[in-house]
Amino acid sequence: MQKRMALVVQKFGGTSVGSIERIQHVARWALESQARGDQVVLVVSAMSGETNRLVGLAQQINPVPYSREYDMLIASGEQVACGLVSLAINTLAGSRAGSGGSSTEKARPLLGHQIGILTDSVFSKARIQKIDTRLLESLIARGIIPVIAGFQGVDAEQNITTLGRGGSDTSAVAIAAALKADDCEIYTDVDGVYTTDPRLCPGARKVDRISYEEMMELASLGAKVLQIRSVELAAKYKVPLHVRSSFSPVEGTRVVSMEEMARHMKESSMEKVVVVGVAADPAQVKFRLQGLGDRPDAAARVFNALAKAAIVVDVIVQDTAQSSGEQGQLNLSFTVGESDRLLVRDVLQRLGEVGTVVEDPGLAKVSVVGVGMQHHPGVASRMFGLLAEAGIRIRLISTSEIKISCLIDGDKMKAAVQALHQGFGLED
Amino acid sequence: MQKRMALVVQKFGGTSVGSIERIQHVARWALESQARGDQVVLVVSAMSGETNRLVGLAQQINPVPYSREYDMLIASGEQVACGLVSLAINTLAGSRAGSGGSSTEKARPLLGHQIGILTDSVFSKARIQKIDTRLLESLIARGIIPVIAGFQGVDAEQNITTLGRGGSDTSAVAIAAALKADDCEIYTDVDGVYTTDPRLCPGARKVDRISYEEMMELASLGAKVLQIRSVELAAKYKVPLHVRSSFSPVEGTRVVSMEEMARHMKESSMEKVVVVGVAADPAQVKFRLQGLGDRPDAAARVFNALAKAAIVVDVIVQDTAQSSGEQGQLNLSFTVGESDRLLVRDVLQRLGEVGTVVEDPGLAKVSVVGVGMQHHPGVASRMFGLLAEAGIRIRLISTSEIKISCLIDGDKMKAAVQALHQGFGLED
Numbered sequence: 126m127q128k129r130m131a132l133v134v135q136k137f138g139g140t141s142v143g144s145i146e147r148i149q150h151v152a153r154w155a156l157e158s159q160a161r162g163d164q165v166v167l168v169v170s171a172m173s174g175e176t177n178r179l180v181g182l183a184q185q186i187n188p189v190p191y192s193r194e195y196d197m198l199i200a201s202g203e204q205v206a207c208g209l210v211s212l213a214i215n216t217l218a219g220s221r222a223g224s225g226g227s228s229t230e231k232a233r234p235l236l237g238h239q240i241g242i243l244t245d246s247v248f249s250k251a252r253i254q255k256i257d258t259r260l261l262e263s264l265i266a267r268g269i270i271p272v273i274a275g276f277q278g279v280d281a282e283q284n285i286t287t288l289g290r291g292g293s294d295t296s297a298v299a300i301a302a303a304l305k306a307d308d309c310e311i312y313t314d315v316d317g318v319y320t321t322d323p324r325l326c327p328g329a330r331k332v333d334r335i336s337y338e339e340m341m342e343l344a345s346l347g348a349k350v351l352q353i354r355s356v357e358l359a360a361k362y363k364v365p366l367h368v369r370s371s372f373s374p375v376e377g378t379r380v381v382s383m384e385e386m387a388r389h390m391k392e393s394s395m396e397k398v399v400v401v402g403v404a405a406d407p408a409q410v411k412f413r414l415q416g417l418g419d420r421p422d423a424a425a426r427v428f429n430a431l432a433k434a435a436i437v438v439d440v441i442v443q444d445t446a447q448s449s450g451e452q453g454q455l456n457l458s459f460t461v462g463e464s465d466r467l468l469v470r471d472v473l474q475r476l477g478e479v480g481t482v483v484e485d486p487g488l489a490k491v492s493v494v495g496v497g498m499q500h501h502p503g504v505a506s507r508m509f510g511l512l513a514e515a516g517i518r519i520r521l522i523s524t525s526e527i528k529i530s531c532l533i534d535g536d537k538m539k540a541a542v543q544a545l546h547q548g549f550g551l552e553d
Numbered sequence: 554m555q556k557r558m559a560l561v562v563q564k565f566g567g568t569s570v571g572s573i574e575r576i577q578h579v580a581r582w583a584l585e586s587q588a589r590g591d592q593v594v595l596v597v598s599a600m601s602g603e604t605n606r607l608v609g610l611a612q613q614i615n616p617v618p619y620s621r622e623y624d625m626l627i628a629s630g631e632q633v634a635c636g637l638v639s640l641a642i643n644t645l646a647g648s649r650a651g652s653g654g655s656s657t658e659k660a661r662p663l664l665g666h667q668i669g670i671l672t673d674s675v676f677s678k679a680r681i682q683k684i685d686t687r688l689l690e691s692l693i694a695r696g697i698i699p700v701i702a703g704f705q706g707v708d709a710e711q712n713i714t715t716l717g718r719g720g721s722d723t724s725a726v727a728i729a730a731a732l733k734a735d736d737c738e739i740y741t742d743v744d745g746v747y748t749t750d751p752r753l754c755p756g757a758r759k760v761d762r763i764s765y766e767e768m769m770e771l772a773s774l775g776a777k778v779l780q781i782r783s784v785e786l787a788a789k790y791k792v793p794l795h796v797r798s799s800f801s802p803v804e805g806t807r808v809v810s811m812e813e814m815a816r817h818m819k820e821s822s823m824e825k826v827v828v829v830g831v832a833a834d835p836a837q838v839k840f841r842l843q844g845l846g847d848r849p850d851a852a853a854r855v856f857n858a859l860a861k862a863a864i865v866v867d868v869i870v871q872d873t874a875q876s877s878g879e880q881g882q883l884n885l886s887f888t889v890g891e892s893d894r895l896l897v898r899d900v901l902q903r904l905g906e907v908g909t910v911v912e913d914p915g916l917a918k919v920s921v922v923g924v925g926m927q928h929h930p931g932v933a934s935r936m937f938g939l940l941a942e943a944g945i946r947i948r949l950i951s952t953s954e955i956k957i958s959c960l961i962d963g964d965k966m967k968a969a970v971q972a973l974h975q976g977f978g979l980e981d
Contacts, residue, residue, distance in 0.1 A: 145613040182637055185573040187644040194643070197662050198636030201629035208626030209610060215622070216615040234625050238666065239711050283667050 131307040132164045132265070136275065136297035139173035140314035141371035142206045151312075151371065152213035155270055156231070164265050166304065167232075168275045168297040169210050171202025176290075189467050192248030196277075196287045200237070203274035203293070207234045211272040232270040235260075237277035237285065242296070244278035244286045250435040251278055251286035252354075253295065256303040265304075273300065290464075291352030298355045302362035309364050312371035313350055317378035318343060320551040321403040325542045328552035334379050335401060336386045340366075342494040342528040343402045356380065383496065399504060400495040400549040404528075405542050407535055408463035409439070409488040411521070412473075416480035417455040424457055430476045436465050439490070440523040440532060456480075458521065460488065460532060488520065489538035492530040493545055505529050511548035517541050559735040560592045560693070564703065564725035567601035568742035569799035570634045579740075579799065580641035583698055584659070592693050594732065595660075596703045596725040597638050599630025604718075617895055620676030624705075624715045628665070631702035631721070635662045639700040660698040663688075665705035665713065670724070672706035672714045678863040679706055679714035680782075681723065684731040693732075701728065718892075719780030726783045730790035737792050740799035741778055745806035746771060748979040749831040753970045756980035762807050763829060764814045768794075770922040770956040771830045784808065811924065827932060828923040828977040832956075833970050835963060836891035837867070837916040839949070840901075844908035845883040852885055858904045864893050867918070868951040868960060884908075886949065888916065888960060916948065917966035920958040921973055933957050939976040945969050 135155060142148050151167070159165045179199045183190040190198075211234035218231035241257030264271050275293025278286050288295050294311060301309035315323075316331060318340065323329040335343070337360035341353055350368055359366050359380065369377025417423045424443060431438055442458045461469055463486065473479050491512075498504050508529055512519060517540060521532035533541055546552065563583060570576050579595070587593045607627045611618040618626075639662035646659035669685030692699050703721025706714050716723050722739060729737035743751075744759065746768065751757040763771070765788035769781055778796055787794050787808065797805025845851045852871060859866055870886045889897055891914065901907050919940075926932050936957055940947060945968065949960035961969055974980065 145610065149614065179633065182573065182633070183640060186577065186637060186641050190640055191643045194636045194640035194662050197664070198633055198640070201632045201636075204629045204632070205607065205610070205626055208622040208629075209614060212611060212618055212622040212626070213614050215619045234622050236625070236713070285664070 130162050130164060132166070132304060133158065134166045134168060134297050134301040134304070134306045134309045136168040136293060136309070136311050137170065137210075137371055138293065138311075138313045139170045139176070141312050142169055142171075142210060143173040145209075147371070148206075148209050148213050149217070151210055152217050154371070155214060156218060159268075159270065165270050166261065166265065166300060166306070167210060167270060167272045168293055168300060169203065169206045169272065170275050170293040171199075172206050172209075175202040175205065189471055193284055196248045196251075197285045200274070200277040200285045200287055203276045204236060207236065207272055207274035210234075211270075214270060214272065230269055232272050233264055235271055235273045237274060238279035238283065240271075240273065242278035242299070244280055244288070246280040246282070246284065246286065247435045248284075249287055250289045251280070253278060253288070253299045256299060258303050261300070261304060289352070289354070291355070294352040294355035295358060298358045298362075298364050298366070301364045302358065306364070308367060309359065310367045310369060311351060312369060314370065314372070315350060316370035316373055316375060317368055318350055318380070318402075320401065321542055321546045322405055325405055325539050326403075326546045328543075328546060330551065330553075332378055332401065333376070334381060334386060334389055336383045336496055337380060338383065338527055339401050339494055339496055340380045342492065342525075343404050351380075386496075399498055400493045400551065402494050403542050403545045403549070403551065404490075404492040404494060405538050406462075406490040406492075407538055409460045409490050409532065409535075410463055410466045410469075411458055411460050411485035411488055411532065412469060413483040413485065414455075414457045414473075414480045415483060417457050418478060418480065419455060423455050427457065427473075427476065427479060430472050431469065434468055434472050436461060436469055436472070440521050440530065442521055442523075460490070460521070487535045488532050489535040489541075490530050490532050491538060491541045491545060492528050493549060494528045496527050498527055498529070507548065508545065511544045512541055515540055515544040517544075558590055558592060560594070560732060561586060562594045562596060562725050562729040562732070562734045562737045564596040564721060564737070564739050565598065565638075565799055566721065566739075566741045567598045567604070569740050570597055570599075570638060571601040573637075575799070576634075576637050576641050577645070579638055580645050582799070583642060584646060587696075587698065593698050594689065594693065594728060594734070595638060595698060595700045596721055596728060597631065597634045597700065598703050598721040599627075600634050600637075603630040603633065617899055621712055624676045624679075625713045628702070628705040628713045628715055631704045632664060635664065635700055635702035638662075642698060642700065658697055660700050661692055663699055663701045665702060666707035666711065668699075668701065670706035670727075672708055672716070674708040674710070674712065674714065675863045676712075677715055678717040679708070681706060681716070681727045684727060686731050689728070689732060717780070717782070719783070722780040722783035723786060726786045726790075726792050726794070729792045730786065734792070736795060737787065738795045738797060739779060740797060742798065742800070743778060744798035744801055744803060745796055746778055746808070746830075748829065749970050749974045750833055753833060753967050754831075754974045756971075756974060758979065758981075760806055760829065761804070762809060762814060762817055764811045764924055765808060766811065766955055767829050767922055767924055768808045770920065770953075771832050779808075814924075827926055828921045828979065830922050831970050831973045831977070831979065832918075832920040832922060833966055834890070834918040834920075835966055837888045837918050837960065837963075838891055838894050838897075839886055839888050839913035839916055839960065840897060841911040841913065842883075842885045842901075842908045843911060845885050846906060846908065847883060851883050855885065855901075855904065855907060858900050859897065862896055862900050864889060864897055864900070868949050868958065870949055870951075888918070888949070915963045916960050917963040917969075918958050918960050919966060919969045919973060920956050921977060922956045924955050926955055926957070935976065936973065939972045940969060943968055943972040945972075 211232040214232035243255040244251035275296040319329040366380035439460045517537045519531045523530045639660040642660035671683040672679035703724040747757040794808035867888045945965045947959045951958045
């Protein structure tokens, strides 16, 4: 019985292409997938460590690099990996064919601009607008494996743009959506999605199946298995994701729609599991703007400026001072990742009239995630109770339909994750 | 009195951008040139060591890498340098303007495909066909310094191509020609062109002025100050070159037309200097094809195949065996650089019917160069005499209008250069 030919996009992260040996492993894997009858498209990240090296070079020149230069610079990391992986496939295929060489093309290295991955012009956090699939489809039809540099695109003026950290996931999903691929496999250095970060909590368990919505909230897990935007995109275009280890043939975690989840749940216990995982984000900074002024657009003005700089603001808390002399004055708090700290400071400084800026670094965010959660009001109080029992002070709270997050001191993150993971019965 | 505004292309080699400090030095230099009233265009090589690192990665996968991948891979080195230099200029200009940042654009990083450096498709040794100057001209008119990644272009199918080792020189000259620049400054780690390699011969002297023709022959000097092709191109388009040190403000060596040379010679002694320099090329390999067959096209067939692989063959000697049984059999010898050795072996193997191939590695080529040479028949005999006196055996001889080359054992190269340099009176 012959299997129907499937089109599979395989994305390999930095660790998966982190050495020549691993690159050769990826090449073998891709050729074997093809030999089993699948049509294969590869998307690769930069070799692990390379992006940090390049960012380090730029930061020696300017701690807040100009974005056009920054994107051109760091896009080179994926370019190198892309060239090497394609080289490895052609070399392996050539030696298998016994020709010793360059006669037949089995793979083609491709950069963002070569396959028209068109993005907007928000350097370092660009969003994909369109992908031209013509070249890809013609290569696939000829049995040539496209090896695509992830993370990068090109704007309408031919500037190189990048999609933000973890952007290769988004490249892979966008390409899978554009090609209407049957599967998008995300190969990484962990073997799937866990109930929490195993490095923080030894009882962490791998889950077989998770919904896009839950995955979005868990994407910020310590292991950073998937960029959030890639999951949003996968949900939007219903691209089936399969997160798995590049060093093991075992099934990983499938990220699917809620309908798909429900189909599988019936077989087990649909109502039982509420909390599916505990997420932890270290290195959060709280900015507090004290006495922001009483203009009705004061908050909008700040968040507009931050949005223009493409800064993702996480938790936001607003209150009006009542004690002291500054009656009617607005106080605004929000958190961002440590990596955006200098950029936020820069934006606020240029903006002016933002009151006194107080930075509170060294924080962490712990979150519990689960789709059924909103129907179980007990979850929030149980979470606060578990943290209190562990002697952990909560600095800010934020809730959504499927997530409750607490901002705590960074050095308490591990203890908090363990208390929550055990307290919500995720160890079984 | 105001100086006329000049358009100057400044090319910085790998050592000149080899560290963050040097990149910042280049940025200062470019801004100061602009402040003195010149219009400036930069062309940069990869940071020193980077191209070797990338080639090393590829060779771990395949000693004779597929060229499309190879070019994509090594082009990333110039991309990084280009991003960093542009970043350094914008950062420096921004801090001088006191804005602290990103408000005004003083430099723009540009890759080969972004300014339409169109080449043929001979990967790793591509030749430039056309440069689209529109974007460059519009940037220059707005006072923005274009910072161009050297060494790279793009073919008609949007594949990234590279121009061969030292190709950034060619990029710079081609851009200077396309823009009709007043000057093309080649910044390197030496302060000009020497009568021979100072590392081989302590008596080596810097020359103030040299003709394109002599420079072409001397470009292969140990110091490798200029890629030969770039000099050819400069001669063709009469681009005035100025080879100088990026670490010193003193004048270097100007490479000019013979008319220009003659104008200056009148002032000194036009007839006196015949030999202007002694060139040395280490790491040469001699291939000898014994019993190549007696087909009239035997030699053409071999050199066609080598040319198709874009291998530069240097000295060629052909003779017909007379002793032994193989009467009428053609014997063909030619030399190539050590770096092309595997490629040549590969080409010969595929070609087949090339007789017995004998490789003779570890050779060096020493040459004396001078425009007036052909009218002084004494030069050749003097050269052979000087080598004989030094006890150095000559393995092959090749002559041209302005050069006489001898192939010798590699370990005798230094002694040969010193004997020739002194013997031809180049020390004064």
